[in-house]
Amino acid sequence: MLPIYVLHQPILLIAAYWLFPLRLPMPVEFLLLGSVTGFGSVAIYEAAIRPFAISRALFGLKSAIQTPYSPA
Secondary structure, three states: OHHHHHHHHHHHHHHHHHHHHHOOOHHHHHHHHHHHHHHHHHHHHHHHHOOOHHHHHHOOOOOOOOOOOOOO
């Protein structure tokens, strides 16, 4: 999904800025950075982009209005 792809970069940079000075072991740093980036991207998408029409339009998503299902 494009919004998650767009959001992951700034979240990754901010998380790395705060995690790298801690000098954690590489596997721990990798898992924390990946988790924070993944969960943060999905959380922002679900809380700030998906529910609002204006943010959906800004990220190039279709309208949330669903057409009723009509069997053929």
